[in-house]
Amino acid sequence: MTGPIHTDEKRGSGSTHLKSDILYRLLVDTMNDALVVADADSVITYANQRFCEILGYTMGEVLGSNLRKFIDEDNWLTVEEETKRRRKGESSAYEIEWIHWTGERVPTIVSASPLMDDKGTFVGSFAVVTDITEIRKTATELRQSREMLRLVIDSIPESVFWKDQTLTYVGCNTNFAMLACVGKPEDIVGRRDSDLGWPDNQREQFTEADRSVMKCDEPTYRIAQTLLTPDDRELTVEISRVPLHDAKGNVIGILGTIHDITQRRAKEEEVRRSEQKYRALAEHSMQGISILTSRGFGYVNRAFAQIVDRSVDQLLSMTIDEAWSLVHPDDRPMMRERIDARVARRPLSPSYQYRLLRPDGEVRWVESFATPIEYGGEIAVQTVLVDITDRRQVEREVRAANERASLYLDLMSHDIRNQMQVILSSAALLREAEDDEMRASFYEIISSSVQRCSRMIEEVRSTERLAMAPLGERSLHRSLKLCVDALSSRSHSAVFQTNLQTDEALILADDFLELMLTNILMNAVEHNPKETKHVWVSLVEHGDSYVVTVSDDGPGIPDANKAGLFDQARRFGGLGLHQATQIVEKYGGTLEVYDRVPGDYRQGAEFRITIPRHHRPA
Template sequence: MFHQLMYVPQGECALWPTNLMSLPLIADTLMGIAYYAIACSLIYFLQKRKDIPFTSIFLLFVAFIVVGGTNHFIDVWTLWHPDYWLSGTVKVITAGIVVSTALQLIPVIPQVLDLPSPAHLEQINQQLQQLQQEISERKQAEQQLQQLNQFLGLNLRERTAALVKQEIQLHAFLDNATDLIQSVSPEGKILFVNQAWKTTLGYNDADVDQMSVSRIIHPDEIACFQSVIQQLLTTPGDVIAVETKFIAKDGREILVEGNINCQLENGQPVALRWILNDVTQYKKATEELQNSKLFLELILNTIPLYIFWKDQESVYQGCNERWATMAGLASSEQVVGMTDQQLPWTDDEREWYLRCDRKVLTTGQSLLNIQGQQTQADGQQKWRQANKVPIRDATGQIVGLLGIIADITKRQHTGGQLQQYTSQLEVANQELEAFTYSVSHDLRAPLRAINGFSQALLEDYGDTLDETGKDYCNRIRKNASRMGLLIDNLLTLSRVARAAMHYVTINLSDLVQELASELQTSAPHRSVEWIIAPDALVYADANLMRIVLNNLLQNAWKFTSYHPTARIEFGVLQQDEDPIYFIQDDGAGFDLAYIQMLFRVFQRLHTIHEFPGTGIGLATVERAIHRHGGKVWAEGAVEQGATFYFTIPKYLHSVAT
């Protein structure tokens, strides 16, 4: 290439002295390597710093340095090889690059000159550092501001949620309140009401919306209401107690009472707050209680007794007007708080009253029928009969005593007369005993004689008597026997009225069973169904109860005798008061029009030919029951049977014991 054989290497031109050849060889080699190293460094620098301006200039310098290094390597090469065309070509390329660099550098020089000096760069660097610090601080401030905004936003949301929760709780609290709560604007528009308000007055939310408070105020209360509102608006700090009437949706009048005050904002009233109670039932109950109290006072003052009551310390707590007058007091209220020491009793009477009080209050037992004299305010001595009973509260604790006193002065004055009447009654009873003895002995002797001689007449002279004579003798005997039975019944009636009472527990069921067996034995051919209630216990006189049941069962047996079959029942009707015992049959019965004659002596509702008897049995039953303090009555209808009822008071046991 390039006709190398035509030329001689540079080394030969220098005749190849060793010292001389080593100098360009080393120098060109080192410079070539250095040029290439610089070019590589610049390329590396440009790769790392792509933000460096004038990149094209740097690349031209890289090319310039590379061809410069190449020229040095070519100079080393031409020491042995005469490639001068190659060397010249490289130099031309180098010249082109250098010229291009120079041309490119000319317009860049002004720009390079405008680049800041190191001092200026230092100043700018300081400014940049200061700006960077400011930016950092600003970023930090912005970050803190962002955190603060986040905190404030979170706190605001939490606060808002807390306020909403508080408002919900407040509304729930107000709605759960039993008071009637309303908020009203100064112009009278209702702003808020709670659930109790709506429930009491019967309005709903739609009714309350745009409602004026004057709509619910009773017309009679409007003037008073306006006066209260004016007073509140004039002196907003006041709390005014009110009592007024509302009109409910259904027209009912609701009595309310409570307080009204002003809600202020910036010192100006914005609402009137009402807190009220529905006192309709309370007022009604109070009125009824007052009426009851007045009625009770009327009853106490009408009762013809002296009534008082004391507390546990024997201090008077009240009395009726009759007792107050007896004690010399102007009214019953005056006795409240007084003791017996302040009343016109004698010392002995005061001591006696206190002893009785202590006994009642400590033992809880009543003192009944205490009789004695008492001094009145006018100094008169009156006979009294007192009863003192303990007063107990709902738990059973004794809280005082009640005293009821009756004036028995007249009774005491008539005691002598009563004793006289008692003596006369004893004489009459003795005479009655003598009469009874006479009847039972003196009247029976002639009857026995009549009966005996008529019987002897029939036996001894029966053959000489015709049928009429025999019939007369039989009638004499039959009437004598009936007269004897009548005497026996009268004596029984007399004994029932006079016999002493001996109370024992009697099983009436067993007694009825015994008497029924006797009746059935007396006529075994009769078909009678007996129904007897079991265990009918009563506390009474055994002899009298036997007489009662015997007469009633004899009647039932007798008046069912014409029926082929009969039914007789003994039973008990239980009730809150005294039990009712009865004996019922399905026999001949009786006409209710004649029921007033049923228990009278010698009164009969059937002829003796229909049903034998004396007409004394039911009178004896009535007298025996009355002696026990009971009642007896009957029901029946003709040919539909009869039922006889009687009662024996349950309190007889306690009275007898």
């Protein structure tokens, strides 16, 4: 409505007037906007249904009411100012908020025109009221969305820019504005790279790259290059460019991001130089060095590869399970516990010893020093290994030599001395004996003592070369069967029952294997006073070892004597058991004693020999 509406305009014929009135009311009642008419005192004289819906009142509650009923004080001041304009015959549009019957505010745009009589006197106002609640809501959401987008763009570490098809900047985030030295993001709108302070070659690179992306309609990602800024900084950056499209798929611009990787590259270079120094030291180290991750070896040096007799490439290609197969099965539980403790940074002794396996089954003893480190973004374990196989062998030989020396001294000072005493006493009595029968008796005692001394010396001398004898592949099954068969044929009072569950039972042993087995078998027979002696012999595979058990039904060994049975100083077990212990230890095994019937030593003893299994080369 652009002007005042006069109330005395002629309306034509009656039928025409009726039709027009019907059409008018139909239009008014079905229009989307509200229509309201108020007199000069702001009393509502007419309203359509849409006006009632906007305010939430019925038609009866609206008609005859003053407009002020539906407007608060602040908005009424606006209405009063606008009414003054109506009185002057002016039309206008303005925004006010109405009060819904629920108390909520309804924002609207009011397009008002004055009503004049035939004398030009103001008699009221005619207004179209448009509910802009949804428009306000949409505008608010749009503003909030833009604010959130701006916040997100300004919060990301990258510098972000976007241009139109002419390579004119349409916007950027704060980081790019700082990078381009333009102040605020809005200051870059409408400018081009030629308007900024980029060096010439930098500007040309930008323009060429932008055009190429838009022409090919293909994005480029993380292109590393050197960037010279307007404030003379030289940065290493990664630039990504993505073409922008309209609804029809046409290229209308470009979106770009610049990620400053200057510090990252500097750190990477520092790490690279540090790693080069570490590798140089590690590769020339005489000690084995490895880094074990959750997936396998992250690094091994040549010394480590030599210890396990594999190439560096073989080790680096191993899975974590294959890496664990290098460790002797008996040592794996302890190793896992220690590695878990290292990763959890629990206190542990700085070093420990365990065994590694070569492809041919050879065992190498190592002393390990492990430290948790970060490697490749995860927690790993760095290990420094010292091969102590030869040292342990030397220590074992020295210990064996000391034990033999002590044994010789013990034999000389105890066993042989006792026999010599018997010989001297018998010789003195022999001299004084008067009849031949007495002399023959003393002579027999002397001869028996001499033979016993000779036998003890021979038994000790038989193991003199034990430390020097080389180890080789031997069949424990075959040797055990030969020893049992030999004793069965000689000891008619002994009944041997065998249960050999393995076919070969390959181990690393020497020529003293049969002596060790015979000593244990003989011990079961000689110390059994029964007329018929029962001996049970078994051979089973247990993990990565073989176990031989020799049980008897003799008098058994009390618990108090078990602890000192293999003690050389006490020698409760005799010379044979001492020799057997030495031999088993050389093979890397153990010799232990138990009750044949657990908890009742009187039912006989059980000797248990455990020897590591030998793995043939693949």
